[in-house]
Structures are given as C-alpha cells and as structure tokens.
Amino acid sequence: MPRVHLSRGVLNLALIWGVLSCGVLAGHPAAADTGQAEALYELMEMPELLGVMRKEGLKLGADMAEEYFPNRVVTSFDARVQQIYDVATMDGVMRGAFVSGLESRASDAQMAQLIAFFSEGAGVRLVPAELTARRDFLDDGIEDAAETRGEDIAARDPELGRLIGGYIAANDLVEQNVSGALTANYNFYLGLIEGGGYDIDETQILSDVWEQEEETRADSARWLNGYLLQAYGGLARADLQAYVDLSRSDAGAALNQVLFDGFGMLYNDIYRSLGQSISSLMSGQEL
Structure with a gap:
C-alpha cells in the first residue's frame, strides 16, 4: 500500500508560531473586531509564512515525484504541485x-x-525568529543539525530546556502534531482513491495511518525540540517565558485553537489534492 512520507516541517501543522490548541474556550465571548483580526494576521507575518510553506511544499512535491514516478519526467505533476501550493x-x-x-x-x-x-511585546522579536528558523529548515543540513542539538537541550542549557520543555508540555504540542499529521495522511489516501489510481478500502487506510503513529510521534518530538531551539536559542529567556504565559491565557487559547483549525484545514486540502494528482496520473487520467 502506498505511503506518503510527510516532511518533518509538515508534521507540525500548527506549530508555525509555536502556539497550538490549549482547548476550546468555554462560553461565547463578545465577537472580536474583524479589523483587529486582520491586523493580527499581518502582525504575525502569516503571508510571509505561507511563502515559506510553499517552498516546503515544492520540496515535498519533488520527493513525491521521485517516489511515485521513478525514472520518469512528470511535468504535469510538477505543474500541479505548483498550483496546489x-x-x-x-x-x-x-x-x-x-x-x-x-x-x-x-x-x-x-x-x-x-x-x-x-x-509591542515579546511577539515583535519572536515572530521574526520563528520565520527565520522556518526558512533555515529549508536546508536539510541545518534542520538535521538543529534536531541533533535539540535531543540534549536540557543538558546543554537547563534554563532553555526547561522553558522549551514546559512550553511543549503545556500546549500538548507533540500529540496535537501527531493528530494533525495522521489526519493529513488520511486525507492523502482519500485523494489516492478519488484519483482512480488506487483501490483502497477505509479499513486499510485507517490501519496504515495508525501504523505510523509512534514513528510520527518520535519524529514530531525531535522536530519540535530542534525547531524551538533554532528559533528561540538566541532570544532573551524573558521573551520565551512571556510566550509560555500567553499560551496559558484565554487569549492565547483562542489564538491557539484558531491556528490549529486553520492549518489543519489547509493541510488536509493540500494533501488530498496531492493524492488525487498522483493517483490521476497513475491511472492515466488528466489532472
């Protein structure tokens, strides 16, 4: 059965700015102003992040082309990847x-x-650092080196290790990312079926996806430590503590949930489209 190999960056669907779902807020607060939400979107440099995600996606598309179409030039798939991202x-x-x-x-x-x-707070320094780290990780060598350093971060820098470890634990980042990655993988398989090139029943899909759970969990934990070390290692500890405090607040919880939901929706659509495109080509259909 085919298996999509999610890139390590993709495994962390909503990590992008370090904050993930801390749970749905109780009740229904007064609606926030649309202009404020748009302003926050720009302050968090979301358009710039999406540009980096496109580059990650094009790298992933090249890897998929090698895996699913070995020794073949499949320009139509390359074009489709460009469209998807x-x-x-x-x-x-x-x-x-x-x-x-x-x-x-x-x-x-x-x-x-x-x-x-x-x-005007710590986010002014945190957002550029996170975006820079994301760009750095486009280089596999930098990503691998950061992950290696992150494995013993607590021993190398106890204070930073405590903050990063506490941040991961407080936001349940590993499990949230495992859930997101497995769901994206599931959508990829659905796309393979819809494209007509594979005949896979849902039982097979679920079995194969769940087989990847532990490997995905280990990869996600390793990536998280490496990425957060790369992003925050040079920042003041007070800034990182402020980020941890924000993620534990009601405001941070609302933002976390919105980011997780939005990136989950985006990546599920992307992976379903990738599966459809690969399967359509394999079945000889037009994309």
Whole structure:
C-alpha cells in the first residue's frame, strides 16, 4: 500500500508560531473586531509564512515525484504541485479561517491583549525568529543539525530546556502534531482513491495511518525540540517565558485553537489534492 512520507516541517501543522490548541474556550465571548483580526494576521507575518510553506511544499512535491514516478519526467505533476501550493489560494483559506475563528472565539479584550503582544511585546522579536528558523529548515543540513542539538537541550542549557520543555508540555504540542499529521495522511489516501489510481478500502487506510503513529510521534518530538531551539536559542529567556504565559491565557487559547483549525484545514486540502494528482496520473487520467 502506498505511503506518503510527510516532511518533518509538515508534521507540525500548527506549530508555525509555536502556539497550538490549549482547548476550546468555554462560553461565547463578545465577537472580536474583524479589523483587529486582520491586523493580527499581518502582525504575525502569516503571508510571509505561507511563502515559506510553499517552498516546503515544492520540496515535498519533488520527493513525491521521485517516489511515485521513478525514472520518469512528470511535468504535469510538477505543474500541479505548483498550483496546489499557490500562495494566494493558501492565504485565502488561512486568512478566512483566522479572521472568522477569532471573531467567534476572542473577545475585544483578548484581541487587544494579542495585538499588544505581537505589536509591542515579546511577539515583535519572536515572530521574526520563528520565520527565520522556518526558512533555515529549508536546508536539510541545518534542520538535521538543529534536531541533533535539540535531543540534549536540557543538558546543554537547563534554563532553555526547561522553558522549551514546559512550553511543549503545556500546549500538548507533540500529540496535537501527531493528530494533525495522521489526519493529513488520511486525507492523502482519500485523494489516492478519488484519483482512480488506487483501490483502497477505509479499513486499510485507517490501519496504515495508525501504523505510523509512534514513528510520527518520535519524529514530531525531535522536530519540535530542534525547531524551538533554532528559533528561540538566541532570544532573551524573558521573551520565551512571556510566550509560555500567553499560551496559558484565554487569549492565547483562542489564538491557539484558531491556528490549529486553520492549518489543519489547509493541510488536509493540500494533501488530498496531492493524492488525487498522483493517483490521476497513475491511472492515466488528466489532472
């Protein structure tokens, strides 16, 4: 049975800015202002991030082409990957989910707290550091080296190790990323079926996806430590502590859930489209 090999960056669907779902907020706070949500989207440099994600996707597409079409030039698949990772389309999906999600989850007071954090607080330094680390990880050598350093981060720098470890634990980052990766993988298999090139029943799909759980968990934990070390290693510890504190607040919880939901939606669509494209080519159908 075919298996999609998710890149390590893709494994961390909503990690992008370090904050993941801390749970759905109870009740229904007063709706946040649309303009504030749009402003926060820009302050967090989401369009720039999507540009990096496109580059990650094109690398993944090249790997998939080698795996599924060995020794063949498949320009139609390359073109399809370019279309799937279109930044304008990705931005439309993510921006819409981000704004509508915050409108329904965050109060005006919570939005004010988030905007203050990312416009004049620690977020001013954290966001560029995270984006730089994401760009750095486009180089496999840098990514591998960071993951190796991250394996013994607590021994190398106890304070930083405590903050990063506490941050991962507080936000349940490993399990959230495992769930997101397995769901994306499931959608890839659905795409393979829909493309007509594979005959796979749902029982097979679920079995194969769950077989990857432990490997995905180990990869995700290793990637998280490496990425967070790469992003935050040179920052003031007070900034990282402030980020941990934000993620534990109601405002941070609202943002976490919105990011997780938005990136989950985006990657599920992307992986389903990738599966459809590969399968369609294999079955001789037009993309």
